[in-house]
Amino acid sequence: MNIGEAASASGVSAKMIRYYEEIGLISPVQRNGSGAYRVYGAAEIHHLRFIRRARDLGFSVQEIGALLKLWQDRNRASADVKAIAQEKIAALEIKIAELEAMRKALQHLAAHCHGDLRPDCPILDDLAGTTRDFH
Template structure:
């Protein structure tokens, strides 16, 4: 199937398919006699794998590792689990950081009168030098 059909079948845009090929995450597709990219079920399956991994927030580097592990039928599942749990830790740290940012902004907004006066603790905090 051509790249547009592969995009529809996998849920990955044609632009991202080209990008994944360019960075080596996905092997270059075979070409038809008319020089169109030609994708088969294996490539569609790999693209769906990549899309799902991206949906879960894995980086391209992590996805490359996961793809290599997925393709290695003699791999130890311990390595896959290690990668997944490391990603969970990173997501949880990011969630803590986002929660702290939200709390700070909530506090600042609570102390802002939000009226016609020019004084604003939100802007004062943003302008503050550490």
């Protein structure tokens, strides 16, 4: 299987497959007879799917490196994996809270903005720091 086929089979773009190889997330695969083309088998596709799924779940490439190691360590403790997942959950919660705060603040401002042709605008007033309390 060439890289293009591996890409569509795994959901990871050819570009990214080469990149993951370059940074050492996956080891270099075999090449074809002339050594020109990368050749992928079922095991490699499996790896790539793993990576793809982990990316979708929000893990960074570095974290995926750790997960891959654990995946291949038959004696791993499930606690090690769970710890990584829980750190990620905590990070997600922080990020979500930040975005929620932004959303709330913006919605509050937008709710008080006429949104018509008049120039008066509480949103800009807030950004400019000239807000009079409009509660």
